[in-house]
Amino acid sequence: MRIGIVGAGIAGSYLAALLGGEGQEVVLFDPKGPWEKPCGGGITHRSFEAFPVLDGFRDACRTVHRMRMIAPGGERCQVPLTVPVRIASRESLGAYLLDQATTAGAALVRERVSSMVPNDGQWRVLAGGQEYAFDFVVGADGAQSAVRRSLFKPFAGEDVTVSVGYWVAGEFDDELVIGFPEGITGYIWIFPRDGHLSVGIGAPMGAVSGQALFARLDEFLTQHAPDVTTGERVRFGALIPSLTRQGLASNRTGGSNWALIGDAAGWVDPVTREGIYYAFRSAELLSEALKEGCAETYEQACRREFVPELSKAAFYVEAFFDPRVSARLVALSDENAAIRKVLADLIAGEQGYGTLKQELLKVMPFLAKDILRHLFQKG
Ligand SMILES: Cc1cc2nc3c(=O)[nH]c(=O)nc-3n(C[C@H](O)[C@H](O)[C@H](O)COP(=O)(O)OP(=O)(O)OC[C@H]3O[C@@H](n4cnc5c(N)ncnc54)[C@H](O)[C@@H]3O)c2cc1C
Numbered sequence: 001m002r003i004g005i006v007g008a009g010i011a012g013s014y015l016a017a018l019l020g021g022e023g024q025e026v027v028l029f030d031p032k033g034p035w036e037k038p039c040g041g042g043i044t045h046r047s048f049e050a051f052p053v054l055d056g057f058r059d060a061c062r063t064v065h066r067m068r069m070i071a072p073g074g075e076r077c078q079v080p081l082t083v084p085v086r087i088a089s090r091e092s093l094g095a096y097l098l099d100q101a102t103t104a105g106a107a108l109v110r111e112r113v114s115s116m117v118p119n120d121g122q123w124r125v126l127a128g129g130q131e132y133a134f135d136f137v138v139g140a141d142g143a144q145s146a147v148r149r150s151l152f153k154p155f156a157g158e159d160v161t162v163s164v165g166y167w168v169a170g171e172f173d174d175e176l177v178i179g180f181p182e183g184i185t186g187y188i189w190i191f192p193r194d195g196h197l198s199v200g201i202g203a204p205m206g207a208v209s210g211q212a213l214f215a216r217l218d219e220f221l222t223q224h225a226p227d228v229t230t231g232e233r234v235r236f237g238a239l240i241p242s243l244t245r246q247g248l249a250s251n252r253t254g255g256s257n258w259a260l261i262g263d264a265a266g267w268v269d270p271v272t273r274e275g276i277y278y279a280f281r282s283a284e285l286l287s288e289a290l291k292e293g294c295a296e297t298y299e300q301a302c303r304r305e306f307v308p309e310l311s312k313a314a315f316y317v318e319a320f321f322d323p324r325v326s327a328r329l330v331a332l333s334d335e336n337a338a339i340r341k342v343l344a345d346l347i348a349g350e351q352g353y354g355t356l357k358q359e360l361l362k363v364m365p366f367l368a369k370d371i372l373r374h375l376f377q378k379g
Contacts, residue, residue: 044085170231
């Protein structure tokens with residue numbers, strides 16, 4: 001089968017590596033190749049456990065063992081990360097995965113795909129003025145996926161987070177910082193990497209302008225991380241799919257001769273905005289479905305395996321970022337080792353949302369009550 005993959009980010013390159021290894025004829029399209037895509041670059045422990053392909057990339061990451069959390073009122077707590085988070089430059093992760101793909105036999109076309117048209121059971125794909133024919137096409141082209149737009153529909157505004165931030169040059173502490181800005185359903189992150197860091201803020205689309213987000217970020221940095229304001233820095237802005245429960249329920253990610261994976265499919269945790277794990281995993285699920293000769297089972301496999309978890313996360317979003325909840329979370333974490341462990345596990349990707357409520361109830365009835373009260377009031 002001839003397979004065209006639009007986008008050589010994490011999902012596309014990993015899929016190409018898996019399919020190339022199976023002897024499929026694979027062409028990857030990406031005009032940028034490996035690039036410093038706007039991202040925290042935080043790779044959870046569960047990703048390293050789940051995807052052996054990352055073994056050879058471990059040493060390219062910065063390993064961080066502690067997190068500082070800052071509440072809307074400025075209260076703070078330190079959380080030791082029982083399992084560390086690894087943070088990587090996206091350019092180096094992209095180069096690593098692209099190398100796996102081309103080594104497995106995938107061809108890379110450094111062009112943007114400008115159109116794809118069904119033609120007699122096949123696809124005619126146009127890129128860089130040249131036409132290509134494929135039996136199967138994959139949209140791995142990120143949050144603003146043109147493939148998604150042409151085969152299904154773009155994400156609704158309420159299903160998208162707008163994020164802005166900076167890459168700041170320099171060497172910084174091995175500490176991950178998470179801040180909860182008042183009135184924003186999102187958080188500020190500071191993720192140190194080798195030679196630079198990624199710092200940013202996210203909020204639901206339409207809630208706050210990009211300019212206002214930069215202002216909130218600058219204010220936070222001046223107050224809580226002045227060392228980050230002095231280095232040479234480059235601004236970025238990007239979208240993150242963050243699907244609501246309705247968005248997840250009505251989502252469509254494939255048919256008999258096409259599929260969407262990674263961000264293009266909307267597979268991102270709407271609370272932590274972790275998408276790297278899901279980019280890898282959705283590529284694996286699609287490659288398994290294609291291997292079995294039944295592409296349609298890909299979407300069912302995602303719905304079975306992780307959509308219920310994303311849907312539970314979507315249920316928690318507003319409660320989690322309610323300033324009363326985050327303030328209490330930070331204050332109580334400062335005093336309570338058990339709640340620090342729940343948070344560390346959430347960041348490591350080890351704490352599922354299905355059991356989050358029970359874990360919080362076990363360790364901190366007051367906090368769980370706040371979350372439940374918020375959900376009840378909403379509901
Ligand atoms: C600011 C920010 C911070 C984040 N932080 C984290 C984090 O710390 N940890 C985490 O797990 N997740 C994080 N995420 C989410 C994570 O970045 C994504 O989930 C992940 O990159 C998804 O991988 P992907 O391969 O699906 O898409 P991408 O990595 O976006 O790759 C898509 C590729 O498609 C290419 N492309 C686009 N259009 C075309 C076209 N027409 N033709 C050909 N190629 C095309 C692009 O050049 C790009 O290389 C963050 C996201 C943002 C925006």
